[in-house]
Amino acid sequence: MKSMTEKTNEKVPATQLYIDGRWVDGGAGEILEVKNPADGSTIAAVACGTREDARRALNAASRAFPSWSRLTGLQRGSLLRKAAALMRQRQAEIARLMTLENGKPLSQSLTEVEGGAQHFDWYAEEARRTYGRMIPHQIPGKRHLTLQQPVGVAGVITPWNFPFILLARKAAPALAAGCTVVAKPAGQTPLVALALAKCCQEAGIPAGVINIVIGPAEDIGREFLENPVCRKISFTGSTEVGRILMRGAAEQIKNLSLELGGHCAVLVFDDADLKTAVQKSAGAKYRNTGQSCIAANRIFVQEEIYQSFLEAFVEHSRGLKVAPGLEEGADIGPLIDEPTFEKVMRQIDNARSLGAKVECGGVRLKGEKFDRGYFVTPTVLTHVTDNMLCMCEETFGPMIPIVPFSDEQEAIRRANHTEYGLAAYIHTRDLGRAFRVAEALEAGSVGVNDDVPSTTIAPFGGVKQSGLGRECGTEGIEAFMETKHVSICLPG
Ligand code: ADP
Numbered sequence: 335m336k337s338m339t340e341k342t343n344e345k346v347p348a349t350q351l352y353i354d355g356r357w358v359d360g361g362a363g364e365i366l367e368v369k370n371p372a373d374g375s376t377i378a379a380v381a382c383g384t385r386e387d388a389r390r391a392l393n394a395a396s397r398a399f400p401s402w403s404r405l406t407g408l409q410r411g412s413l414l415r416k417a418a419a420l421m422r423q424r425q426a427e428i429a430r431l432m433t434l435e436n437g438k439p440l441s442q443s444l445t446e447v448e449g450g451a452q453h454f455d456w457y458a459e460e461a462r463r464t465y466g467r468m469i470p471h472q473i474p475g476k477r478h479l480t481l482q483q484p485v486g487v488a489g490v491i492t493p494w495n496f497p498f499i500l501l502a503r504k505a506a507p508a509l510a511a512g513c514t515v516v517a518k519p520a521g522q523t524p525l526v527a528l529a530l531a532k533c534c535q536e537a538g539i540p541a542g543v544i545n546i547v548i549g550p551a552e553d554i555g556r557e558f559l560e561n562p563v564c565r566k567i568s569f570t571g572s573t574e575v576g577r578i579l580m581r582g583a584a585e586q587i588k589n590l591s592l593e594l595g596g597h598c599a600v601l602v603f604d605d606a607d608l609k610t611a612v613q614k615s616a617g618a619k620y621r622n623t624g625q626s627c628i629a630a631n632r633i634f635v636q637e638e639i640y641q642s643f644l645e646a647f648v649e650h651s652r653g654l655k656v657a658p659g660l661e662e663g664a665d666i667g668p669l670i671d672e673p674t675f676e677k678v679m680r681q682i683d684n685a686r687s688l689g690a691k692v693e694c695g696g697v698r699l700k701g702e703k704f705d706r707g708y709f710v711t712p713t714v715l716t717h718v719t720d721n722m723l724c725m726c727e728e729t730f731g732p733m734i735p736i737v738p739f740s741d742e743q744e745a746i747r748r749a750n751h752t753e754y755g756l757a758a759y760i761h762t763r764d765l766g767r768a769f770r771v772a773e774a775l776e777a778g779s780v781g782v783n784d785d786v787p788s789t790t791i792a793p794f795g796g797v798k799q800s801g802l803g804r805e806c807g808t809e810g811i812e813a814f815m816e817t818k819h820v821s822i823c824l825p826g
Pocket of ligand 1: 491492493494518519520521551552554555556570571572573575576578
């Protein structure tokens, strides 16, 4: 690929790698076409890097580390805040890019850009609150204190489903902590990651402090794992790739944070407010076209209200507008790609063949507007059994089984009957039950009458095979820091 001229107009998307403060082509001159999942058209040709580019980026990050980490938290924070302001200024542009490359409804893209800016703002504040502590001594004349120090260069790997906020969720705390960053966004959605880097660049974050390398995932992942310059890997994606990284990290005992798959349950008790429970369960299911690691994957409803919940949920599902994400009023966009579509359809067909009833949806939309994308109508399944794929595999699409239960113990047992443990949702007005069930659920986050438990200010992560470590909240910055103990014998 010919060298591109540097683009400074924010309305023109950045399409080159960002390494050491410069926009550059990949070493091998390859390009990657970014497709619009709504119609298969090519939106942009982006420079595609190599393992060697990842190495150059890690070296740049390593050179930038001493001076970046020496700044005060206040100084780093003020640059992060400027980046957040630029994200807000460019919210409409970035959101449009996100809908083009990811497919999600524009309203959700706008919310996501604001969410990314909030991460930068919040960690701008946290940058000056990375307190160590004094530990009371046991031997006269000795003193003990702890320092919080940045781990060093961080390699971050992010998926396509929330391409802006998930990068912000790693980059903001890493930069606030004093780490420098090499980010590898998903190949399907590189444009908003480049837009984020551009905001950082124009905010005055120095060269090498944040770098973006797009390219073959396995090669770049291996460079992060095998290059000792990279001291930390923070990954969001599938459990399968999480396992690969965990195995690879063993060689250098590399510091890892993993945010992996989920199979989240919603428990609706008979004392819940029915209308709210339906609306919020639907939100937890259909947001981002069901392509979320904390998406509702199984809804369990207490027998007494099962029928009325089901009818209302089906009616709500039928009322959702399935359309390209840029269309006014779209609720459900296209699935990202063919493998994702195939997996959803396989789960629906498998359930049907084993005796499940399709209460609504279950089909791919046809017609001029839909034929070149993967649009699946909101699908509700009943009469499902635990041997069906939809009850054990993660579902990344607008499909949901709704299952009756009799009592609290059964609800908890069924919700926990999965190798995953990312999030769970409860709908009840009984405070005692809310606490009992929240405490018994094996999940990193529990939403009580709440379909959006994920927020900048509180820890997020999984138990069991949903991951290791926590992002967001004060835990999010700790993930990029090491605790050092300094032991002092006072002279004389
Ligand atoms: P998804 O199924 O959501 O695409 P993946 O786990 O495949 O989830 O991808 C999440 C991120 O991990 C993407 O940026 C992808 O390119 C990257 N990735 C995929 N395989 C590897 C690998 N072997 N090593 C490192 N990163 C990988």
